[in-house]
Amino acid sequence: MKKLLLICLLIISASSFCYADKVAIDHFVVKENPFATDEIAFVAVDTAGTIQEKVNGIFSFTINGFTETLTFDKGTAFYRHKIEKSSFVYARHQNDEGTHSVLYYIYRHDSKLSPVKISWILLLAIPIVLILIGYLFKRLIIIAIIAFCIFLYFNHSNGLSIPTFFQSIIDGLKGAF
Structure with a gap:
């Protein structure tokens, strides 16, 4: 009985030292x-x-x-x-x-x-800057729309879909907070 109690105590004390690094x-x-x-x-x-x-x-x-x-x-x-x-x-x-x-x-x-x-900040900044340019300078709205379409086409043709675009921005915002 003493041996069993000693073995149990050794196992319990050894388990407290055997934590693996996560x-x-x-x-x-x-x-x-x-x-x-x-x-x-x-x-x-x-x-x-x-x-x-x-x-x-x-x-x-x-x-x-x-x-x-x-x-x-x-x-x-x-x-x-x-x-x-x-x-x-x-x-x-x-x-x-x-x-x-x-x-x-x-x-x-x-x-x-x-x-x-x-960076997710760059992904968010480019469309916002294009919208601001189109809003501030009414004469440049056509150029801003064309630049925005080129931006969307470049992203889509190289494998960045709209859901992935928004998901990367959302993940970046979650990481910032």
Whole structure:
């Protein structure tokens, strides 16, 4: 009976010391995959932009509306879909701390990919500035409407739909508050 009590006490005391570190992806960036052409990689980073090498395992992401499971090894996961032309990539990851999302424009040139992060503030500012120009200068309203149509066509032809446009702005506003 004493042995059983001793074993129970040891198990209870040992369990109080055996907490695993919780690994979560709060920030991530998109980079060109150095090992494959026309592919991108997701890198888990901290707020300073340093790679979090402790991130290992399988994480669920929603990329351009499709749910993908990415396998992270030392903070890096490879997205195994070829990018044939310049396009937008909208990636979301949800964990216990909330939803984290980023919008990138992947510019393809000379068989290289250059990811450019698009801020939600910029997405919101361009239409507002065009509307203000059209409102303030009545003579420029036609030019503002044409510029707005070009803006919408550029976004749509490169894979940024209207719902994704508004979703990235809403996620940005949630992250700001």
